[in-house]
């Protein structure tokens with residue numbers, strides 16, 4: 001098909017009148033990509049990049065080809081399902097498209113930890129971990145296991161997939177199709193939800209799943225279940241900057257001791273045991289040869305699968321994770337740096353290039369993110385030098401005001417923290433808050449910092465006789481609880497939360513698509529705390545990027561910028577929203593002023609003036625809710 005034909009197809013699927021300028025750029029670029037092309041795409045949060053990417057990939061797709069959308073967490077599947085709901089046009093639209101032979105069935109794919117029907121019982125009564133069920137379900141006498149079922153495998157898969165899709169499409173008319181609805185669907189079946197999902201994968205043309213499915217074995221199994229080769233698949237990887245955060249696989253000394261008890265003193269186990277007592281970077285040959293690693297893995301998997309008596313193993317031994325941890329440690333041993341640290345050993349994977357290499361045989365791969373800078377460094381870290389890039393910049397920022405206040409030495413730097421600083425910071429916060437027509441997010445760099453200013457805020461409210469309500473994030477607060485309270489509130493709250501916490505990261509606090517948060521105050525800057533292996537990660541990054549300065553920027557400045565952008569992103573969820581970002585830390589001048597285009601504000605009066613201009617004629621929380 002020509003570009004124009006594909007463009008016409010994309011526009012037919014596009015659910016709005018006209019694509020905005022970001023969406024137009026994205027659609028054009030994806031439609032122009034060569035076969036086996038890879039695109040790194042950056043566009044601002046809220047610019048509608050997911051719908052643009054999805055419509056373009058659907059337009060390019062030919063018969064028998066499929067789309068896999070990969071998101072970070074299961075809850076992040078919902079925004080993608082919402083966009084799908086808009087593309088299909090609700091229940092009626094879905095039926096109509098289906099009757100016209102348009103292949104648009106979707107399937108969210110989750111692991112056993114979410115779909116196993118026995119898990120609640122096994123967790124409670126047999127102390128099973130989620131990981132243990134993953135390995136053990138075939139060994140358990142589970143009546144729901146497919147071979148125990150009287151129906152033939154695959155029977156009724158199509159009507160079932162259809163039923164699930166109609167239900168999700170129907171839900172999309174009123175809002176967002178939810179993962180809860182998917183759970184309800186599987187719980188209503190008599191068979192195992194996990195294995196039923198596998199059968200439905202063949203029927204779906206769009207699969208949404210999470211990052212672990214990018215790993216070799218799982219990816220291979222997914223493609224097999226979908227009945228496609230990798231060159232028939234289009235990948236869309238959402239918020240792909242997250243792929244670079246270093247991941248750790250950890251093994252404890254008790255796990256190795258348990259393996260020695262079960263399998264005897266194999267040389268490789270003894271080496272692991274001895275090395276674990278040290279604190280150093282370990283070379284692979286110090287642990288054992290490739291043959292020894294393979295041998296131990298096969299012994300473990302035999303044992304886990306068959307629960308053999310001769311190893312004197314019991315369900316309890318398996319369920320405490322020892323062998324499962326050892327197995328996942330051995331399976332990733334080639335993919336990162338191995339570090340022994342007193343009774344523990346870790347594999348630190350700093351760059352995702354090895355994991356992603358499998359993907360590059362696909363028909364197209366689109367990595368998308370709201371923050372992908374420096375984009376050339378990402379190309380190197382993803383191991384794809386031929387990738388194309390598209391950076392779609394924000395054009396209209398008149399609905400935003402971003403600034404840092406350089407005032408009375410405000411900062412969250414450790415050395416400057418004092419009772420006087422906490423007091424001054426609180427007073428400044430409380431002076432700015434009344435200017436926000438909707439909820440205000442006050443984000444602290446840590447729980448410790450928040451615990452210092454929280455009582456001062458309460459005292460301020462009491463002594464000034466204010467009616468302001470405060471909602472505080474704690475380690476145990478659930479994000480649903482917080483967002484529900486804010487969505488149903490009839491007066492603005494001060495939400496005292498953590499910059500890298502649940503609320504700042506991605507909870508939607510919206511009313512009919514408009515944000516209920518209109519101001520974000522950063523009470524200091526959330527730099528990542530120094531960690532022991534930062535040097536090792538840095539070394540790996542420098543090696544991958546061949547650029548020490550860029551690696552340093554990547555390790556310190558970029559994570560900070562991302563946290564601030566992500567938090568501020570809560571304020572702008574639609575074209576009608578307005579948002580202010582106020583950073584109470586002078587260090588913003590060095591680290592964020594340029595990249596976030598911050599205005600420097602010298603005193604509170606100047607800040608108040610700017611806030612008055614920003615919020616002129618902007619509906620308050622109450623007005624927004626009252627007007628429906």
Ligand code: SF4
Pocket residue numbers: 112115116117118119137138140142143144145146192193194195
């Ligand atoms: S067959 Fe299904 S329900 Fe049974 S243990 Fe395995 S995952 Fe759980």
